[in-house]
Amino acid sequence: MGAPSEARNVLAITSFRRLWISLSLSSLGDWLSLLALMSLAVVFTADAAPLAGHLAVAAVAAIKLAPSVLFSPLVGALADRLDRRWTMVGADVVRGLFYVSIPVVGLLWSGFALQWLFIASLLAEVVALLWTPAKDATVPSLVPRRQLAEANRLTLLASYITAPLAALLFAALASFNNVLGAFVPSLANPEADIALYLNGLTFFTAAIVVGTLPIPKHNPGVSAASPTRDGAVLRSVVSGPRHTGGTALGHGLVIGLLTAVAAGASVVGVGRAHVEALGAGNGGFGVLFAAVFGGAALGMVAGPRLLKKFSRRRLFGLVLLLASIALLFTGPVWDMVLSAVLVLVLGFASGVAAGTGLRLLDVAASATAGTVSEESAHRERAFSFVHGAARLTFVAVAVLTPVVAGLAGDHTLPLGGELEYQLWGTGIVLMAVGLVAVVLSAVAHHLVNREDPEAGPGLLPELFAALRGVDPNAGEGDGEVRTPGAFVVIEGGEGAGKSTQVRDLTVWLREQGFEVVGTRQPGATKLGMRLRGILLDRENSHITPRAEAMLYAADKADHVEQEILPALRRGAVVISDRYIDSTLAYQGAGRELETEELREINRWATQNLVPDLTVLLDVRPEDGLGRLGGPADRIESESTNFHERVRREFRSLAEAEPDRYLVVDASEPLEKVTRRIQKRVRSLLPDPVPSSSEAVTGMIPIINDED
Ligand SMILES: Nc1ncnc2c1ncn2[C@@H]1O[C@H](COP(=O)(O)OP(=O)(O)O)[C@@H](O)[C@H]1O
Numbered sequence: 061m062g063a064p065s066e067a068r069n070v071l072a073i074t075s076f077r078r079l080w081i082s083l084s085l086s087s088l089g090d091w092l093s094l095l096a097l098m099s100l101a102v103v104f105t106a107d108a109a110p111l112a113g114h115l116a117v118a119a120v121a122a123i124k125l126a127p128s129v130l131f132s133p134l135v136g137a138l139a140d141r142l143d144r145r146w147t148m149v150g151a152d153v154v155r156g157l158f159y160v161s162i163p164v165v166g167l168l169w170s171g172f173a174l175q176w177l178f179i180a181s182l183l184a185e186v187v188a189l190l191w192t193p194a195k196d197a198t199v200p201s202l203v204p205r206r207q208l209a210e211a212n213r214l215t216l217l218a219s220y221i222t223a224p225l226a227a228l229l230f231a232a233l234a235s236f237n238n239v240l241g242a243f244v245p246s247l248a249n250p251e252a253d254i255a256l257y258l259n260g261l262t263f264f265t266a267a268i269v270v271g272t273l274p275i276p277k278h279n280p281g282v283s284a285a286s287p288t289r290d291g292a293v294l295r296s297v298v299s300g301p302r303h304t305g306g307t308a309l310g311h312g313l314v315i316g317l318l319t320a321v322a323a324g325a326s327v328v329g330v331g332r333a334h335v336e337a338l339g340a341g342n343g344g345f346g347v348l349f350a351a352v353f354g355g356a357a358l359g360m361v362a363g364p365r366l367l368k369k370f371s372r373r374r375l376f377g378l379v380l381l382l383a384s385i386a387l388l389f390t391g392p393v394w395d396m397v398l399s400a401v402l403v404l405v406l407g408f409a410s411g412v413a414a415g416t417g418l419r420l421l422d423v424a425a426s427a428t429a430g431t432v433s434e435e436s437a438h439r440e441r442a443f444s445f446v447h448g449a450a451r452l453t454f455v456a457v458a459v460l461t462p463v464v465a466g467l468a469g470d471h472t473l474p475l476g477g478e479l480e481y482q483l484w485g486t487g488i489v490l491m492a493v494g495l496v497a498v499v500l501s502a503v504a505h506h507l508v509n510r511e512d513p514e515a516g517p518g519l520l521p522e523l524f525a526a527l528r529g530v531d532p533n534a535g536e537g538d539g540e541v542r543t544p545g546a547f548v549v550i551e552g553g554e555g556a557g558k559s560t561q562v563r564d565l566t567v568w569l570r571e572q573g574f575e576v577v578g579t580r581q582p583g584a585t586k587l588g589m590r591l592r593g594i595l596l597d598r599e600n601s602h603i604t605p606r607a608e609a610m611l612y613a614a615d616k617a618d619h620v621e622q623e624i625l626p627a628l629r630r631g632a633v634v635i636s637d638r639y640i641d642s643t644l645a646y647q648g649a650g651r652e653l654e655t656e657e658l659r660e661i662n663r664w665a666t667q668n669l670v671p672d673l674t675v676l677l678d679v680r681p682e683d684g685l686g687r688l689g690g691p692a693d694r695i696e697s698e699s700t701n702f703h704e705r706v707r708r709e710f711r712s713l714a715e716a717e718p719d720r721y722l723v724v725d726a727s728e729p730l731e732k733v734t735r736r737i738q739k740r741v742r743s744l745l746p747d748p749v750p751s752s753s754e755a756v757t758g759m760i761p762i763i764n765d766e767d
């Protein structure tokens with residue numbers, strides 16, 4: 061949902077933070093009342109015909125969810141004429157009173173309980189119609205323009221993340237219902253009444269918080285647009301489709317996202333009646349509800365970290381299919397715990413699909429835009445469209461599924477002999493929605509992947525590769541570049557003897573018939589020479605660490621592309637005086653830049669070329685520096701402490717990958733060091749050159765380095 065630090069910055073604005081807390085409280089209460097009212101609808105109609113119970117649940121869903129989507133445009137203009145602060149305070153107080161009145165009226169006049177439940181909750185929603193535009197219009201007056209998008213994201217987050225919290229709270233209340241029942245006189249089960257009282261309390265608290273906010277007066281008629289504005293839902297749904305790109309990708313994403321929403325909504329719609337069939341009550345309903353929304357929230361957060369190397373388009377299709385199949389199995393399953401697990405899978409997979417799908421939607425929407433500013437407008441409208449369509453889908457499915465469940469009725473299937481299988485109307489509906497969802501997921505998967513420019517190998521090979529954590533598009537399997545030649549790097553501190561060893565090794569290998577390129581960093585190419593000049597000039601004391609790291613990386617990029625890779629592709633042995641480890645040691649440990657970031661930058665710069673062997677010439681800094689003649693350059697003249705850190709980093713790099721390193725004590729005599737290196741390098745290489753070509757290589761020495 062955006063960067064955490066951005067969110068923290070917006071929440072640092074005291075007045076916005078208080079508004080946000082008040083919004084979160086209202087949302088929490090609102091979700092809690094949805095759960096409580098659905099439960100009461102089932103409980104009140106327990107003795108009536110089964111269809112009546114399902115219709116009562118559908119009515120609650122319609123009353124609670126539909127007005128905000130369908131009628132907001134009508135009241136928007138009216139709400140705009142009222143003072144925002146007092147509209148919000150008034151609406152919160154009145155809503156709170158209505159919800160509290162439901163159990164109170166029910167207790168005093170039990171014959172009228174169900175009717176009053178409908179009347180009071182409908183009136184509460186009508187009041188909410190005035191509250192929402194006032195809230196939407198207040199946000200822009202409290203936060204600066206540039207933080208508006210983040211603020212709107214946060215309010216959107218608050219309205220959804222409170223759903224699983226409310227559900228868990230409801231389940232917890234249900235678990236303590238016998239204790240609670242001793243204290244609170246209640247209609248049916250105490251948790252529903254207490255949930256409604258709590259809901260009243262959250263609204264009253266929200267009213268107090270908003271009442272103390274410094275909300276500026278506004279000019280009626282000048283309303284600020286917000287992408288989450290309810291008034292715009294229908295309009296954006298009607299005008300929106302073209303903003304999703306009109307491509308197969310766009311269509312597939314919309315179909316897939318709405319399928320995921322419908323799957324979740326069906327559980328909300330029939331969940332309360334379904335858990336009754338499983339022998340669980342309100343606690344079970346709370347758990348299912350929390351599993352859908354909590355799973356979805358987890359999925360949205362975890363999505364980007366899931367199978368990082370796997371194509372996002374394919375992931376979208378796969379998780380949709382997973383969600384649909386989980387739903388399909390939830391229908392006939394006869395066990396509360398297993399149902400909860402399946403619904404959690406459904407919620408999580410839908411959440412991953414939603415997160416991935418929304419990110420891909422950005423891609424689809426941007427593709428239709430010509431300019432950058434158009435691009436963000438398209439993205440915003442595409443999001444409003446999908447969000448609006450998702451809300452409509454949610455309402456429609458949550459209202460229709462209980463009706464269909466009632467019409468389908470419960471059935472007993474004889475399995476022969478004593479055995480029979482109970483198939484409930486709710487189970488039939490869940491299976492039916494699951495089946496449709498499977499088909500739609502397949503369609504969405506097909507559309508989204510039809511024109512994938514980055515499609516890797518087939519779906520299964522890519523999936524298995526991604527499960528092993530390997531980049532499936534890298535051919536070789538480990539992501540490193542493979543060439544016929546060998547790449548040896550000599551690393552170490554100043555005066556360790558690197559240039560000397562590179563020279564000796566080059567000569568020695570050439571004598572055996574290898575084509576050898578001895579080279580160094582920085583400064584092997586034309587550009588490299590100039591960079592070296594800049595980097596080592598003591599006059600340039602102002603170079604910042606990040607700039608320094610980038611200049612060294614630029615030298616490496618040029619060097620790898622122009623010299624090292626072509627030589628390796630020819631099959632030559634390349635011996636380089638320094639490579640990426642020098643950056644990790646000098647710029648990382650020395651300049652104290654983030655090593656992992658340096659690694660990434662250099663991986664990119666060098667096209668992920670990793671040495672076959674790195675020889676570390678380890679020497680105490682004072683000994684190495686003591687061997688050097690001439691004036692010290694910019695880096696050599698750093699402190700002893702700096703050079704100590706460099707040495708430590710080199711050694712820890714070598715320890716981390718003992719197979720790819722040879723560490724040699726460089727304070728030993730020169731010949732001894734040379735022999736140890738020769739022995740190791742020779743074991744790395746194949747037999748020199750076929751004897752037929754020996755004469756030729758012997759005659760034409762290939763000299764590529766400047767030394
Ligand atoms: N093992 C060694 N023992 C003593 N002196 C050495 C050894 N290796 C190199 N030298 C000398 O140290 C100096 C610096 O060597 P050089 O190869 O230029 O180091 P680097 O390239 O690592 O800075 C040279 O004069 C070289 O002859």
Ligand SMILES: Cc1cn([C@H]2C[C@H](O)[C@@H](COP(=O)(O)OP(=O)(O)O)O2)c(=O)[nH]c1=O
Pocket residue numbers: 554555580581582612637638639640642643644646647693695696
């Ligand atoms: C390759 C590389 C070198 N360096 C530094 C280390 C050295 O001090 C300097 C140049 O190295 P070097 O070639 O060892 O210089 P000399 O010929 O004087 O021995 O560049 C980095 O800081 N980062 C790097 O990535």
